[in-house]
Amino acid sequence: MQLILWRKQKLSSIFIICVVIVVVLVCLRLGYWQIQRGQAKSLQLSHIAKVQSKGVMPWQQVLALPSEWNKTGIQATLTGTVNAVHYWLLDNQVVQGQVGYDVLALFKPTHSQTPILVNFGWIKAPASRQQLPSITLPKNAIDINIQLKQGKLSGFTLASPEHQEQNNDWPKRVQNIDLALFAKHAQQPLVDFIGYRQGIGDAFGIPHYQAVVMSPQKHYGYAVQWLLIGLSCVVVAIVASKRRN
Structure with a gap:
């Protein structure tokens, strides 16, 4: 009987460990993805700031830009x-x-x-x-x-x-x-x-375009949240394991 209980506890522990590993890996992946998104947004904002530093261009000057040049911003x-x-x-x-x-x-x-x-x-x-x-x-x-x-x-x-x-x-x-x-x-x-x-709204419509909707800081904040969730999962699993023992 004790052997059966021991085996059940062993299988249960293995299952919990597997679940914790999966959750932690998912949280790490999502956290890393948010960091990548934040870095991409930072580069995008830098690019926009750079091109906008040139001022407002006339249309003919825009058409004269190299075709491979990204005109965003x-x-x-x-x-x-x-x-x-x-x-x-x-x-x-x-x-x-x-x-x-x-x-x-x-x-x-x-x-x-x-x-x-x-x-x-x-x-x-x-x-x-x-x-x-x-x-x-x-x-x-x-x-x-x-x-x-x-x-x-x-x-x-x-x-x-x-x-x-x-x-x-x-x-x-x-x-x-x-x-x-x-x-x-x-x-x-x-x-x-x-x-x-650009400009104020009129009978033709209300301009509302934002080049970057979510700031890099928000992406980094979400990354920290995912990492904390993964860490919390590990802590809870360790505490639960000690109590069972």
Whole structure:
């Protein structure tokens, strides 16, 4: 009987040790991942600060930059016209606790053949999902200040490009930003980066773009939390083992 109890205790101890090891490894991995994220955000902020130290660039100067140069963070001023008919509504955008859309429209700078996709800002969604908001984009030439972003433009979404609206109706409600798909919708090439309008809100939308949503310090804080969770698990296991003995 004692042998059976001893074996059960032994198996139980082995199981607990395995669980503790798994939990600690997971916590270490998540902590290391948060540290990596924090380092990446620090590099991103440094890059943005460096490019913004050059001041606001005219559009022609932006186009003259090397194609391999990442244009994220560049601030530019544009003069041109907006395609007021063909535009997209980026779904599920939350500003100050309210759900709405970001207005994405093609902006054709003066003396440029290729338009740039510009996020004009946020507008509140109607009460019904069956109804799209009414927007009046400017038809005359305007001046806007934008901040550029290049690279990964789409956030997390369960929708795939082929499931986004493929009909000929405008505006189109979309779940993420896909420049290749938008170029197909518009039947014309686009530059390979997007502009986020800067300034105060107006009838076209409320600009709310932040290049870095979560600071590096928060990522480092989460890393410490995961490491403390792993350490706590080890301490609890040791204390429980001593009490059993």
